[in-house]
Amino acid sequence: MTEQNNDVTEDDGAGKRKLLKILLMVIGLLLVIGLSVGLTLFLTRGWTNQPVDPELMGIEAVRGPAHYMALSPEFIVTYEVNSRQRFLKADIAIRTRDQRALDVLTQHMPLVRNNIIQTLSERDFSDLQTDAGREELVQSITEAVQGVMETLTGQPGIESVLFTNYVIQ
Incomplete structure (x- = not known):
């Protein structure tokens, strides 16, 4: 054991x-x-x-909450392509973090809309059909609106321009 x-x-x-x-x-x-x-x-x-x-x-x-302003009515621009009438319809919104910038934009909306229409009209229709062309258009419109804001206030005032609707025909 x-x-x-x-x-x-x-x-x-x-x-x-x-x-x-x-x-x-x-x-x-x-x-x-x-x-x-x-x-x-x-x-x-x-x-x-x-x-x-x-x-x-x-x-x-981040400097604060974003504010958006939809530009109404929509932008409609016609293009002549190979003797055919083509259209661009775009709903545009502006993004900023400065409420004062929205007040200035509201006050000077005819000038802002004029510069946007000029920017849209200067584009070649074939460029508007590509993603790269659309992104370049957003950049050009943003610069046009910032140019107006810099003239009026001395600051760009807005961050970017956004397409909320974009139709080409």
Whole structure:
């Protein structure tokens, strides 16, 4: 009987050693994970109260809520293409973060609409049919409206011009 008890005691010691190894491996793994998360948060300033400069992160600083102004009525421009009449119908909205800019735009809307129509009329109809041409048109209209705003207020005043409807026929 004494031999049997010795075998059981040796098995319990080996089992405890295996359990201890597994427990130490799990604790070591948790320690490595914790250190990597902590180091990542430290390096990215994830847990500091210090604000991160948005421009350093490549993000444009938000100056306030966006305001939108839909220009009504829609813009309709005709084009002569191969002796055929073609049309562009565009609903346009203006985005700004400055309420005063919207007030100036409202006051000088005839001038703004005139410059937009001139910009639309100067385009070649085939360019308006491509995505690149439409993006270039948005940029040109934005610059035209910003030009009016700079003349009136000394600042661009608006962020961008958006098409809310764009139909060519």
